[in-house]
Structures are given as C-alpha cells and as structure tokens.
Amino acid sequence: MxxxxxxxxxxxxxxxxxxxxxxxxxxxxxxxxSTSGARVGDPGENLIGPPWGRERSAKS
Structure with missing residues (x-):
C-alpha cells in the first residue's frame, strides 16, 4: 500500500x-x-475581419 x-x-x-x-x-x-521571410508582428496589429468587442461598438 x-x-x-x-x-x-x-x-x-x-x-x-x-x-x-x-x-x-x-x-x-x-x-x-518571426523571420525576415515571414514578417509576423504582434497578433493584435494584423487582424482581419469584422471588429469584435469594444472596437465594434466604438466604430458603429
């Protein structure tokens, strides 16, 4: 045990x-x-699509 x-x-x-x-x-x-061939920055800077959350209500 x-x-x-x-x-x-x-x-x-x-x-x-x-x-x-x-x-x-x-x-x-x-x-x-992140290399020179794939320039990927902070994910908050390169998002695509409709905004969600506070950004959506601020832009409407």
Missing part, C-alpha cells in the same frame, strides 16, 4: 514540475517563427 501511495505522490509531483517547467519554456508562435 505504501508503494502505491508513494507512486501516486511521485506522479503528481512530476506532473506539477513538468507543468511549471513547460509553461515557462513556451514562446508564442508569432514570436518564435
């Missing part, structure tokens, strides 16, 4: 540690893949 509980606790600790490490290592795609 101690082995099973120890395994569950160890799995939980590994999961939490992996979640924290991987969250800190992530880079947004628009930042990671």
């Amino acid at each position: 101690r082995t099973i509980v120890g395994g569950i606790v160890l799995a939980a600790l590994i999961g939490v540690a992996a979640g924290l490490v991987l969250t800190n290592m992530q880079t947004p795609a628009w930042r990671a893949f």
